[in-house]
């Protein structure tokens with residue numbers, strides 16, 4: 001490991017020098033301003049090399065139908081130069097790429113933000129701010145409207161080094177419950193924590209699946225992290241973003257969810273619920289098949305999961321389980337009288353693409369990036385190729401009936417033709433997903449929309465080298481300690497009330513308060529706190 005890192009440092013130093021040497025000549029190449037109706041960036045075809053790596057596409061493919069159209073429209077011809085394609089691990093591929101000592105013209109990757117935060121300020125990547133201002137009207141218009149997303153994607157020196165993948169649509173997960181079980185037991189949809197406790201107890205004790213056994217699993221989750229998520233019912237937090245166990249922001253202050261009073265109260269109550277059998281006894285170990293298994297065996301009563309995929313069970317289980325209705329319900333009112341849906345889609349991802357420091361055509365490249373933010377480019381990258389996957393109906397793209405009903409997941413089909421690739425910087429159009437969400441998902445989303453239950457997300461910070469050092473020194477082991485304690489408390493092997501003060505002192509000794517300090521300084525710098 002040490003050798004690789006040392007080699008990488010040497011390589012990056014070399015890269016930095018080359019980038020600095022390039023900087024003066026690079027900006028001389030200026031092509032005519034881009035007219036709105038013409039996407040041609042250069043008169044003669046221009047080839048640019050690209051590293052494109054994501055778990056769903058571990059190399060760039062020139063034959064993707066989407067790429068062929070983009071090439072025709074822009075005259076920019078990308079050539080695959082991906083390193084590490086034999087692995088689906090983008091971080092590994094990125095390390096291999098950096099170790100070669102030369103970056104291609106374009107680098108697109110999952111979690112590229114980590115690489116650009118570290119090496120952008122050293123010159124390995126081209127800063128994009130001025131290029132966007134002068135040559136990328138569509139990207140500029142996007143960030144002018146969402147400056148907080150530009151701030152979130154920027155590095156510690158204030159520069160933007162990558163164009164992010166920007167998900168669209170707000171809603172991700174929701175609370176789901178067996179409506180047919182409620183009906184059967186003469187119960188209403190639970191409105192608050194007490195009612196939820198009563199409903200889950202009835203699921204456990206009144207045999208709603210009617211087989212004469214107390215085999216129901218009232219609350220279950222595919223991801224065990226959805227169990228501590230329930231501390232929101234007692235005013236606690238489990239994460240500040242779409243990543244589990246993330247920091248959150250409370251009135252400008254960075255906090256860690258597993259250090260608060262609401263969390264403590266929530267864990268105490270969840271331990272009680274676990275003891276009463278209201279939570280899947282195997283919640284920490286059952287894993288990703290939990291939803292499929294417990295729903296199709298007519299055992300599971302409630303979960304917190306994604307709208308579209310969870311709603312899908314109403315279609316697939318309608319026949320085997322007569323009356324089956326597993327639908328979203330509003331977040332129950334918590335002990336403070338608030339209804340909170342903690343999970344939502346993050347509006348900006350750490351994935352996307354960047355310009356390599358030795359790229360001789362940064363202007364053409366940013367124009368190429370900008371193409372995907374134009375109406376035509378955005379349609380291409382979201383819906384695929386007109387006449388093949390979609391047609392224009394009343395001025396809007398509509399997937400063809402055949403494409404929607406051929407039995408294959410719509411998103412997988414799109415990945416295969418080069419659309420919806422998250423290692424490319426683009427602004428997703430939620431309409432693409434809406435066209436294949438079933439009516440239960442759309443009803444659920446409308447319910448959450450009406451109630452306005454979502455809360456603001458923590459969009460992450462870019463730490464400088466000193467801050468990163470403190471963070472790396474303490475955070476991982478402190479987090480491991482917190483997660484071990486969390487599980488022990490919920491499973492009842494130790495008592496949260498009795499141990500809380502010691503727990504907080506231990507976290508102080510483990511450096512968590514220093515971690516919070518460096519997170520705060522990075523946050524203040526980035527968001528002007």
Ligand code: CA
Pocket residue numbers: 207208209210211212213214215216
């Ligand atoms: Ca039963």
